[in-house]
Amino acid sequence: MLKDLQKVFEKYEHVQDQSIQSIEEIYFKYLRDISNYLEAEFNAETLRSQLWERGLQFILDNHAKKNLNSTEVQHALANLLNSFLAEIIEKGNKAS
Structure with a gap:
């Protein structure tokens, strides 16, 4: 995942539609x-829409044209990923 993100940061450099769509896919x-x-419950459609609703659209709207490596953008991306990971871990623990 980190190598894929690094490639996106090198290719796009700034927050824009294409960079955020690439990050969404990763x-x-x-x-x-x-x-x-x-073994946590997974719904592909829900996950994609929630990625946008809970963070990617905000990043695109509020950080447009900022450098992807800026502290603000990195912090927003990390918080988004961490929130989803916490939920998945919780679901996985309940499934066990």
Whole structure:
């Protein structure tokens, strides 16, 4: 996942539609794989829409044209991923 994100940061450099869509795809695959590994419930359609509703659209709207490596953007991306990971881990623990 980190290598894929690095490629996006090198290719796009700034927050824009294409960079955020690429990040969404990376996050989606990573969260899907973690869900499967932890045997947590996974709904692809819900996850994609929630990624946008809970963070990606905000990042696109509020950080447009900022550098992807800026502290603000990195913090927003990390918080989004961490919130989903926490939920998946909780679901996985309940499934066990």
